[in-house]
Amino acid sequence: MDKTTNKVISELAKKLDTISEAALLTHISPDGDCIGSMLALGIALEGLNKKICYYNPGFLPVNLKFLPGVDKICSVLPPEEFPETLIFIDCAEAERAYSGLCPEFLQGKTVINIDHHISNNGFGTVNWIDAGAAATGEMIFHLLGEMGVSMTKEIAENLYTAIITDTGRFSYSNTTVESFRIAAELLKTGLDLVQINNILFEQKSLAQTRLLQKALTNLELHQQGTMAVIVLTREDFEETGADESLSEGLVNYARNIEKVEAAALLKEIAPDEIKVSFRSNTWLDVNQVASRFGGGGHRRASGCSINGTMGQARQMIVSALEEALNVGRDH
């Protein structure tokens, strides 16, 4: 870490030493990093006899319910009376925690902003943004070190979860030497990585497994196997008992097939409302494809919504990807 970062951490650690209570806040659509980071910091602060309350507005994914301290998280903010110190964790904007939160709510408060999103707008009175950290959990690890907190198994389980969820078990491009170094330190507490990996990555509900079966049954290849499209209708969701959230990641089964460059998952989320996820592997710009339908995202992962029947949407998407693949190949 560079000098400036060291100074920020050191000042933040000193600041946290002086407070007697704090509210911790994380973002909607909670994930392993925001929840694990919040709980790790909260448990550490409680160990230093601070009064801590935890807030998250979203539905907690079932597979995070094993995290130590998770039962303390409240979804609703108290009507008034809030601690003087608010610590926002893994939120690029304060509104990511609760929409319509600002600015009155933050007025007169000490707002600490700890995040690894490059898009963070620096909304805090104290801001520590490290876009080089694979997970906010890595930042919390360093902060606790600076605060002199001894690493416990409870804290380590939360930080380990934060890191492996945001790095896809050390397989995404954000993974750094530091990610592995921190994992080594966390494992020293004796945490059960087999169990945690099982809960986070292996276990599936029967509905999820049945939905995967439907997705693979509906899988179509086009363009000499360079395009793979999966369709999931209302009936597929109803017959399997799966809700829409359980379709997350299914588009990768299309993308990961040998020779496939363009992949799409079409989900009928309401009558005549089709949600589309696009993925590409090496060269196709699916952000451009999605933008033709009013959507967007990144070059290798994007999405859009289409009003129409599944049949219409399917035809539009296959044509658009076909065209994009052909134009790309010609150049």
Added chain:
Amino acid sequence: MDKTTNKVISELAKKLDTISEAALLTHISPDGDCIGSMLALGIALEGLNKKICYYNPGFLPVNLKFLPGVDKICSVLPPEEFPETLIFIDCAEAERAYSGLCPEFLQGKTVINIDHHISNNGFGTVNWIDAGAAATGEMIFHLLGEMGVSMTKEIAENLYTAIITDTGRFSYSNTTVESFRIAAELLKTGLDLVQINNILFEQKSLAQTRLLQKALTNLELHQQGTMAVIVLTREDFEETGADESLSEGLVNYARNIEKVEAAALLKEIAPDEIKVSFRSNTWLDVNQVASRFGGGGHRRASGCSINGTMGQARQMIVSALEEALNVGRDH
């Protein structure tokens, strides 16, 4: 590492310094650890101007063909004329490399035996067995350090592959603090972990994806959802174009379903010949179940073969697991 281990590594490093050529040998049914470890050590020794030849008797899995140096591996031993030094890597017995190899072949040779299997029978003239290493690749990492070899990207890609395949991307119980520490060092060479993880764990052939679809379509639950059984017939293999090796890992789709304790995959590998894989999650001893059919293995993973039709085998397996689950529950 303890003193004895340090002494062994140091003596081995000195020994390797004196040789001018060596043959490297690894085990049948080659995997990421044995191939990655062999290539890493071989590349390092070639860098020290040793003449190295590489032997492996098996069919190399397609997803290991990206490894630097992989094209140098020969499958057939030379009729005579073999170097004075033979280095066996990741082989619990010399016969694991080539059946019928001993003892004439090894006579008068310096046989170096580097392995992490606890069952290793110490067949070498120099033996270094470390059952605490998650992968033989970790041992090679330490050996190269002792030899003063500077880590290159080519060596690191081989060792990283060795470690992530044998630890299941740092998720199996053999993963240690050292596994993470070594990964951190390897990543410093700038290896592309996204690409390697894609090749090793994400990419699937169309046939493999179609076989998964068949497996999930044929998935049955019994005993209030505590038993999951998958059946794959000859027709399933023929229709998907998948060979039997592509069914590896499919039993986990049954095991990983919530509430499942006992899982089985039945494959018709020839007419009236059914190969069965058993898995359990927390308490059922599937070694005992497999042994009833003349098979065996471990408490949580075992297998057997049954002569009979798929219908007969299916009934026998479901009954045996049903009984085992009921007996277990009663106690």
